[in-house]
Amino acid sequence: MEKLFDHRVDRRGTSSQKWEKYSGSDILPMWVADTDFAAPPAVVRALHERIDHGVFGYTNTPTELNALIIERMQRLYNWRIEANWIVWLPGLVCGLNLACRAIGEASDQVMSATPIYPPFISAPRLSGxxxxxxxxxxxxxxxxxxxxxxxxxxxxxxxxxxxxxxxNPGGTVYRKAELEALAERVLQHDLYVCSDEIHCDLVLEPGLQHIPLASLGPEIAARTITLMAPSKTYNIAGLGCSFAIIPNPQLRQRFINVRKGIVPDVNLLGFTATEAAYRHGDEWNQYQLQYLRENRDYLLTEINQIPGLSLLPIEATYLAWIDVSAAKLTNPAHFFEQAGVGMSPGRDFGDSRFMRLNFGCTRDMLEEAVRRIRAALVNELPA
Structure with a gap:
């Protein structure tokens, strides 16, 4: 199965956001957070079977899918949840926006760590x-x-x-003591938390384990909206399926109320892919994690040998947060695009000293990206 990840799937001409951005140019797209790996075979089979049925009408949440999520939370995190805590969504970003609308009033403050995935900054503003x-x-x-x-x-x-x-970015996996300290402050100051845990199945560092914030105890659970999805892990973001886990019934109802008439239900193929991924995709993901670890280790070694760049250890995700400040580039994003590598500019995350590189790709593509980055900087920087 390891060879699955060495096979470069041609995504050109498929309306891929990632690849269309640089269509017609010799720039490797290593920006937006989806991988270039084909989805697990079990997911592809399940989608074929559902499509062969031929009818694609309005669809309820499959009962067995809720049961699968309950079992998964118990098995992976020793976190006992209930079916009515789960709210299905057509994407995780809308969950961030709904959380901002469900908690507090207009002009209240939403706290967010920086640097951070851009919707963490835009969601509060869009919510007033x-x-x-x-x-x-x-x-x-x-x-x-x-x-x-x-x-x-x-x-x-x-x-x-x-x-x-x-x-995201940086790949930090919070330890239990760190989460407990955060939870203590949340309770002390009467805050609520929306915890984006979409990368929970992409922990790369051996010995580390993801811990859902809400699993620490009933007090913090009552003040937490947990967001998860299979999209990053199994590369099915285009099918639009995620979920919130909200134990507090009053908070859950507010969350549901603000989505009414605005946020659509999950489509049936999203449900189909999610069920197949969570039921049959764990072994596939173990192979993917090993491939990503090897990509990460290669990238850490190589980037830290390139003049002007530095990269801290990456505990999770397939997203490298590269410090380019020592290179003293006027416009880092443009510089690296000119070099033939399209990365996400750090300014979008709140820190213009960095660039984010997606290493969820074949090794040969990653090696070519590194070669281009090195060649550009060696030519740019004085000896």
Whole structure:
């Protein structure tokens, strides 16, 4: 099965966001967070079977899918949840926006760590809330949102914390003690949390395990909206299926109310792919994780040998957060595109000193990207 990930699927001409951005140019697309790997064979088979049925009408959430999520949370995280806690959504980003609308009032503050995935900054503003940015700290070569910084940053208008674990960008996997400290501050200051845990199945560092914030106990669970999805892990983002887990019935009802008439239901192929991925995709993902670990290790070694660049250890995700500040580039995104590598500019995440590179691709493509980056910087920087 390992050879599946060495096979480069030609995504040109498929309306792929990732590949269409640089259509007609010799730029390797390594920006948006989807991989270039084909979905697990079990997912493809399930979709074929459903399509062969031939009828694609309005579809309820399959009862067996809720049961599968309940079993998965118990098996992976020792987290006992109930079916009515699950709210299905056609995407995780809409979950961030709904959380901002469901908690607090207009002009209240939503706290968010930075740097962060851009919708964490746009969702509060689109919801009529203020954004309160809390800079992350580098501790022992890991980027962290520190509990003390939550306390020192918040104001009486702070109502909601948007949290990301594993973190995007940077790949931090929060340890239990770190989560407990965050939970303590959330409870102490009467905050709610929307915890984006979409990369929970992409922990690369051996010995680390994802811990859902809400699994720590009933008190923090009652103040948490947990967002998860199979999209990043199994490369099925285009099928639009994610879910929120909301134990607090009042909070859950507010969340459901603000979506009415605006957010559509999940489509039937999204449900089909999700069920197949979670039921049959774990072994496939273990092979994927090994491939991504090898890509990560290669990238860490190579990037840290290129003048002007540095890269901290990556504990999870397939997204490298590369410090380009020492290269002193006027426009890093344009510079690297000119070199033939299209990355996500750090300014979109809140820190223009960085670039984000997606290494969820074949090794030969990653090696070519590194070659181009090295050649461009060696020619750019003085000896």
């Amino acid at each position: 809330r203020q954004v309160l940015k809390v800079p992350m700290q580098q501790v022992d070569r890991r980027m962290l949102l520190l509990a003390d910084d939550i306390t020192t940053s918040l104001t009486p208008q702070s109502k909601l914390l948007l949290f990301c674990n594993p973190h």
